[in-house]
Amino acid sequence: MILFQCDYNEGAHEKILQRLVETNREAASGYGTDPYTERAKEKIRQAIEHLKALGHRQIGFIGEKLTRSKQEVFINVMHQSHLPVYPEYLIQSAYRFEQAGQDGIAKLLSLSTPPDAVLCAYDYIAMGAINHLISSGYEVPENISVIGMDNVSSFEYA
Secondary structure: OOOOOOOOOOOOHHHHHHHHHHHHHHHHHHHOHHHHHHHHHHHHHHHHHHHHHHOOOOEEEEEEEHHHHHHHHHHHHHHHHHOOOOHHHHHEEOOOOHHHHHHHHHHHOOOOOOOOOEEOOOOOHHHHHHHHHHHHOOOOOOOOOOEEOOOHHOOOOO
């Protein structure tokens, strides 16, 4: 367990959380392959291969500031899968959870050519994106496919 002592100020909890994430990755990477990154690579690879098998080629990514490593893995796996990476399809929202999904999908839909599929860094982002799509008149997955990565059990029935 790691404890931090600090005076509370605006944004302090975000800095602490970011440092915990970095510390965890640094510790794990000291023992060879980072297990977090390896699990993320496999999940992202499976998601991209599934979307590719469905015929999707314009695939976007929605994340937030704590999911940068997943975005990097997404880019690498897209290249390995011989799929194009469009910088305008890489969204790093200033928000988190469902709000990040709503914000990210709104940005993607505002493009002249939005993606035909979106991989979200985690399920709460995916749920926000799906809710925004449905409220905007889109049908999921008929108009756009959305995949989240966490297997949050309550989303199995969404």
